[in-house]
Amino acid sequence: MECSVLYGGLxxxxxxxxxxxxxxxxxxxxxxxxxxSLHRSHRVAQDLPLFNSLLDALAKSRHAAKAASxxxxxxxxxxxxxVTYNTLADGWCRLKDTSRALDLLRQMAESGIxxxxxxxxxxxxxxxxxxxxxxxxxxxxxxxxxxxxDDSCSKPDIVSYTTVIHGLGLAGQLxxxxxxxxxxxxxGCCAPSVAxxxxxxxxxxxxxxxxxxxxxxxxxxxxxLTPNVVTYTVLIRGLCHAAxxxxxxxxxxxxxxxxxxxVVQTYNVLIRYSFEEGEIDKxxxxxxxxxxxxxxxxNQDTYNIIISAMFVRKRAEDMAMAARMVMEMVERGYLxxxxxxxxxxxxxxxxxxxxxxxxxxxxQEKYRRLRREIRL
Numbered sequence: 001m002e003c004s005v006l007y008g009g010l011x012x013x014x015x016x017x018x019x020x021x022x023x024x025x026x027x028x029x030x031x032x033x034x035x036x037s038l039h040r041s042h043r044v045a046q047d048l049p050l051f052n053s054l055l056d057a058l059a060k061s062r063h064a065a066k067a068a069s070x071x072x073x074x075x076x077x078x079x080x081x082x083v084t085y086n087t088l089a090d091g092w093c094r095l096k097d098t099s100r101a102l103d104l105l106r107q108m109a110e111s112g113i114x115x116x117x118x119x120x121x122x123x124x125x126x127x128x129x130x131x132x133x134x135x136x137x138x139x140x141x142x143x144x145x146x147x148x149x150d151d152s153c154s155k156p157d158i159v160s161y162t163t164v165i166h167g168l169g170l171a172g173q174l175x176x177x178x179x180x181x182x183x184x185x186x187x188g189c190c191a192p193s194v195a196x197x198x199x200x201x202x203x204x205x206x207x208x209x210x211x212x213x214x215x216x217x218x219x220x221x222x223x224x225l226t227p228n229v230v231t232y233t234v235l236i237r238g239l240c241h242a243a244x245x246x247x248x249x250x251x252x253x254x255x256x257x258x259x260x261x262x263v264v265q266t267y268n269v270l271i272r273y274s275f276e277e278g279e280i281d282k283x284x285x286x287x288x289x290x291x292x293x294x295x296x297x298x299n300q301d302t303y304n305i306i307i308s309a310m311f312v313r314k315r316a317e318d319m320a321m322a323a324r325m326v327m328e329m330v331e332r333g334y335l336x337x338x339x340x341x342x343x344x345x346x347x348x349x350x351x352x353x354x355x356x357x358x359x360x361x362x363x364q365e366k367y368r369r370l371r372r373e374i375r376l
Contacts, residue, residue, distance in 0.1 A: 028063045032070065051078040052087055059091025064100075067091050080111070086119050093126025098135070101126050114153060121159050128167030140164050162196045169203025177203060194220075198230045205238030213238055227258075233266045240273035245282070248273070256295070264296045268305060275309035283309070303329040307340060316351040323348055323356045327363055335367065 035054045038046060051074070058067040068088055071080055078084075085108050092100040101123050108115055120143055127136030140156060147155025156164075161184055168177035181200050185191050192200075197220045204213040217235060220227060232255040239248035248270060252262055267290050274283035287306060290298045303325050310322035322344045326336050341364055348357035 028058055028061070028066050031057060032066070048078045048081060048084075052081075052083045055084060055087045055091075059087050059094065062091075062094060064088065064091030064095055064097070068100075080113075082108070082113055082116055082119070085113065086116070086122055089119060089122045089126070093122055093129060096126070096130035098123065098126045098130050098132060116153055117155075117157055117159070120154055121157075121163060124160060125163050125167070128163065128170070131171075133167065133171040133173070136164065136167055158190045158193050158196065161190065162193070162199050165196060166199035166203060169200065170206070174203060174207055192223075192225075194225050194228055194231065197225065198228075198234060201231065201238075202234045205234055205241070208242070210235075210238040210242045210244070227255075227260065229255075229260055229263050229266065232260060233263070233269065236266060237269045240269055243273075243277065245270070245273060245277055245279060249282075262295045264290070264299050264302065267296065267298075268301050271302065272305050275305065275312075280309070298329075298332070300329065300334040303334060303336075304340070307344065311343070311347065314347065314351070316353060319344070319347040319351045320353050320356055323353070323360050326360065330363060330367060341367075 031054060035046070035050070038050075051070075055067045055070065058064070058070075068091075071078075071084060071088065085104050089101040089104045092098070092104070105115060105119065105123065108119070120139075124136060124139055124143070127133070127139055140160065143154045143156045143160060161180065165177045165181050168174070168180070177200065181192060181196065184196070197216060201213045201216050204210075204216060213235060217227065217231070220231070232251060236248045236251055239245070239251065252266060252270065255262060255266075267286055271283045271286050274280075274286065283306070287298065287302065290296060290302065307322045307325050310318040310325075312318075326341065326344055329336060341360070345357055345360055345364075348354075348360065
């Protein structure tokens with residue numbers, strides 16, 4: 001049955017409302033009340049998939065305890081399935097409470113519900129998220145051991161290996177991560193995917209070994225894997241961090257020639273590091289390309305990077321540029337923080353930009369009225 005029929009035409013929007021209310025630290029109860037009132041007020045079917053959607057919104061917004069209490073209260077009406085348990089486990093893991101996530105694994109067994117690969121991968125990632133690297137490694141080894149006994153659900157898959165490689169690398173165990181990466185193909189369990197290569201490249205870059213990361217990138221190409229925007233952006237960041245801006249710029253052009261369009265994060269990295277290296281013209285040239293919509297439009301982070309960079313020299317023309325950036329970001333729908341607005345105003349006053357400061361003050365007053373009008 002189509003979602004629009006099942007949910008009385010509200011299907012595509014119910015999950016958005018759940019996410020909107022659950023994401024607020026003070027309003028998870030609103031999401032719960034919305035769910036409970038849907039059948040009465042909008043004739044929306046209250047079934048287990050919709051209940052799981054509510055739990056997912058609560059879990060992802062760090063309200064795992066609220067989600068767990070709902071399952072206890074409404075379990076008879078909505079008997080938990082594997083999705084329910086996975087959602088709760090993910091919620092506890094996001095809070096770094098892996099002991100509660102493991103309790104759910106035991107509850108699943110007691111309820112006769114078989115864990116899936118997703119269940120095991122959620123807990124595996126949860127251990128790394130909680131900084132419990134040794135527990136994660138032991139859990140991974142248990143998955144391999146059980147998987148070798150024809151328990152296909154617990155046998156590590158490509159997601160498991162990618163999670164472990166990334167987690168070990170972030171924990172400073174890069175050699176162990178590399179060894180596991182090399183073992184993947186040799187053991188015949190599963191070949192590294194683009195995501196696996198991305199994970200390894202990222203942790204190598206974080207260690208500052210950009211040349212090693214580029215070697216892994218070349219190996220990826222030799223294995224006929226197509227790099228994606230994450231691959232290129234991570235390498236570009238690594239090159240920029242090593243003060244190799246020109247090489248990073250060439251990599252972005254290569255990225256485009258390969259049919260992989262840069263995203264706003266790619267541009268933001270290049271703009272930020274160009275400013276840090278004193279390459280102001282190069283940074284503004286990149287911004288101009290974004291403003292024209294050549295690949296992507298600037299976002300709030302883009303404007304914040306440029307405005308902050310204008311305070312390095314604190315010249316009159318730099319303060320004028322900062323003010324223009326504030327006005328432009330408002331025109332694009334981004335509301336500047338009060339601290340930033342006041343900082344730019346002070347900079348304009350100190351450098352004698354009286355007229356631009358008055359224009360900014362008028363915009364500030366309009367901005368305040370807008371805030372009052374659109375308050376939810």
